[in-house]
Amino acid sequence: MTNWISKFVKPKIKSLFKKRSASKDKAALWINCQCKSLIYKDELFNNLSVCPKCNFHHKLTSQERFSIFFDNKEYTILEAPIPRDNPLQFPNYEEKLKKAREKTKQPDALLIADGKLDGMRVIVGAQNFYHIGGAVGSASGEAFLHGVQHAINNKSPFIFFSASGGQKMQEGTIALVQMSRTVLAINEFKKHNLPYIVVMTNPTSGGASASFAGLGDVAIAEPGAIVAFAGARVIKDTIKEELPINFQKSEWVFNFGGIDLICERKNIRSKISTLLSILLKKKEEAISTPDVKSFEEDLQPARKKQII
Ligand SMILES: [Zn+2]
Numbered sequence: 001m002t003n004w005i006s007k008f009v010k011p012k013i014k015s016l017f018k019k020r021s022a023s024k025d026k027a028a029l030w031i032n033c034q035c036k037s038l039i040y041k042d043e044l045f046n047n048l049s050v051c052p053k054c055n056f057h058h059k060l061t062s063q064e065r066f067s068i069f070f071d072n073k074e075y076t077i078l079e080a081p082i083p084r085d086n087p088l089q090f091p092n093y094e095e096k097l098k099k100a101r102e103k104t105k106q107p108d109a110l111l112i113a114d115g116k117l118d119g120m121r122v123i124v125g126a127q128n129f130y131h132i133g134g135a136v137g138s139a140s141g142e143a144f145l146h147g148v149q150h151a152i153n154n155k156s157p158f159i160f161f162s163a164s165g166g167q168k169m170q171e172g173t174i175a176l177v178q179m180s181r182t183v184l185a186i187n188e189f190k191k192h193n194l195p196y197i198v199v200m201t202n203p204t205s206g207g208a209s210a211s212f213a214g215l216g217d218v219a220i221a222e223p224g225a226i227v228a229f230a231g232a233r234v235i236k237d238t239i240k241e242e243l244p245i246n247f248q249k250s251e252w253v254f255n256f257g258g259i260d261l262i263c264e265r266k267n268i269r270s271k272i273s274t275l276l277s278i279l280l281k282k283k284e285e286a287i288s289t290p291d292v293k294s295f296e297e298d299l300q301p302a303r304k305k306q307i308i
Contacts, residue, residue: 033058048265057202057222057265061104062111062126065161069124069269075115078123078150080143082107087138090170096132104131108139109164112147114154118273123151126161129203134164136207137171141178144212148185157195157276162213166206179211186215195279197272200227200250200259218275220268221250221259228253 030038035054044051048068049058060068067073086093101107109131113124125147127134151158167175189196198216200209203226210229221227228248236243246252253259263271 031058050265055223055264057224059129059163059202060126061130062106062109062113062128065126066111066113066115066124068265069117069159069161070113070115071117071119075113075124078112078114078143078146080108080112080139080146083138083142086170087174088170088172093170096170100131104128106131108137108143109134110136110140110143112143112150114150114156117159117269117276120273120276121154121156122159122276123147123154123156124159124161127163127208129163129165132168133166134162134208135166135168135175136164136178137168137175138178141181144178144182145185148189151194152189152192155192155194157197157280158189159197159199159272160212160216161199161201162204162208163201164204164206164208164213166208176207179207182212183215186212190217195276197275199263199268199272201225203228205229205231217279218261219259220261220263220271221253222265222268223250223262225250227259 029041031041031044033039033051033054034056035051037051037053039051039053044058049060049064050056051058063077066075066077085097100109106128109128111126111128113126115122115124125144127140148158150156167178169175186196195217196215197218197220198213200213200219200221202222202224204213204221205226205228209227226248227250232243232247244252250259250262254262261271
C-alpha cells in the first residue's frame, strides 16, 4: 500500500543511511596515525605499515607479518592442536573468542608458519594483537610448542615475532602454566644448537615478555615498541612518581641492556638473515655482505647485565 510514509519518509531515511555508509567507506580507506596524520591505507600498507611521516610501526596481523618476512610471500601455516575453548567456563569468553576469530580469521592469536628466508628454511611464529590483545592461553601454548617441535624435527632456526598484553585471565592457571611450558620448550630447543631469535613488536608485555619472548639468543625490537612486564599506569600508581617520557619503549629498554638490537621493519629480513648466517657458523658468507658492518655497529658492545 502506497501512502505518505512509503513515498516521502522511507526514501529520506534510506538516503540518510546511504550517506552514512558512503562516509563510512571513505573512512575505511584512511587511518589515523598517532602523529595525527591521516594516511591512505594503501600507502601505509605499501610502506610495511610504517607511518611515512613519523616512522610509527603500526601493528600487523600474523599473516601480514609472514607475508613481509618470507621469501616471495610464500609460507605454510602449521596446524597446531586446538585445545578446549573455555576450560573454566568463564562467562562470555566463548562469545569473545568467536568475535576475535571472525575479526582476525585466526583460530588463536598465535600462528606458526614454515617458509624460507633468503633460501634458508625457517620456522616463524607471530602473535596477532588484534586477537584479544595477543593474550596467551592454552591454544597459544600448544601452537608455540608445536612450532618449536617442528623446528627441531627439521633442524631449522625458530624466529618469533611477539605482540601480547600477557596471559588470558579467562583461563586462569592454565594460561599461567604456558609460561613455564614455553620456557621448557625453548630450553629443549637450545639443546639442539639451533638459533632462536625474538623480535619484540608493539606491545610485548606481561607473561609473554616474562617467558618465551624474553629468551631469544638475540633480542631484537622494533622502534618505539612497548617492551615491559607491568603497564606504565600500574607502576605510576604504585610508586606515585612521574615516569620518564620514553619509559618502557624499546629504545629505553635497549639503553638498559634488555634488548640487543633495535631494527626498523624494512631491515628485519636482512638483519635476521645475517644473524642466522653467523649463528649457523656460516661466517664466510656473512662477512662478504655489507649488512654485517651495520649489524655490528647497532649491536650492544657487550650485553649489559643490569636488570630492568
Ligand atoms: Zn605517523
